[in-house]
Amino acid sequence: MSAAATATLIPLEAVEPAMIEEVLDRAFGPDRHARTAYRIREGMPWLPALSFAALDENELLVGTIQCWPIALQTKQGPVPLVMVGPVAVVPERQGEGFGIGLMSAMIAADADLAKGGRGALAQVLIGDADYYGRWGFSAAFTGGWRCPGPYEPERLLARGASLAAMPAEGMLGPWEMAAGR
DSSP states (O other): OOOOGGOOOEEEESOOHHHHHHHHHHHHHHHHGGGGGHHHHOOOOOOGGGGGEEEOSSEEEEEEEEEEEEEEEEEEEEEEEEEEEEEEOGGTTSSSHHHHHHHHHHHHHHHHHIIIIOOOOOOEEEEEEHHHHGGBBBTTOOEEEEOOOOOOGEEEEOOOOOOOGSSOEEEEOTTTTTTTO
């Protein structure tokens, strides 16, 4: 049985913020705040219903996933999206399936929200297409989207039934309406 098979997933809001930050620092380094993804979601609170923590067989925190309300800012106005990530697993436990478990839990929670009347929002992330492609993420519709900082266009991935109807161009940034700005 793999370690991931014995993982426990809990709501991320049940974890002390300092512990979340420690996992993120260990997974991505202390300079992670300079990444473009942080600029895209700047000032936004993460979405508790789509954010989880993974505990290992000893109930130690080994991974987290956070999702954020963002928007594609277009000439016609903002189009709401969900930004997925960071998906973080401590280095010594990477490759054991914790990331897959966290992503699968988020996808299932998002589907439940969509069925509950929220409607389905497209999801976007900056990541590896080979890894995230298993959940339907691709760069097929993001070629005209821009980010407020450096990024590799082939790593700007999105998934969702509404992608084909979305504007082909725009800038990713905070979802101003969600923040009440």
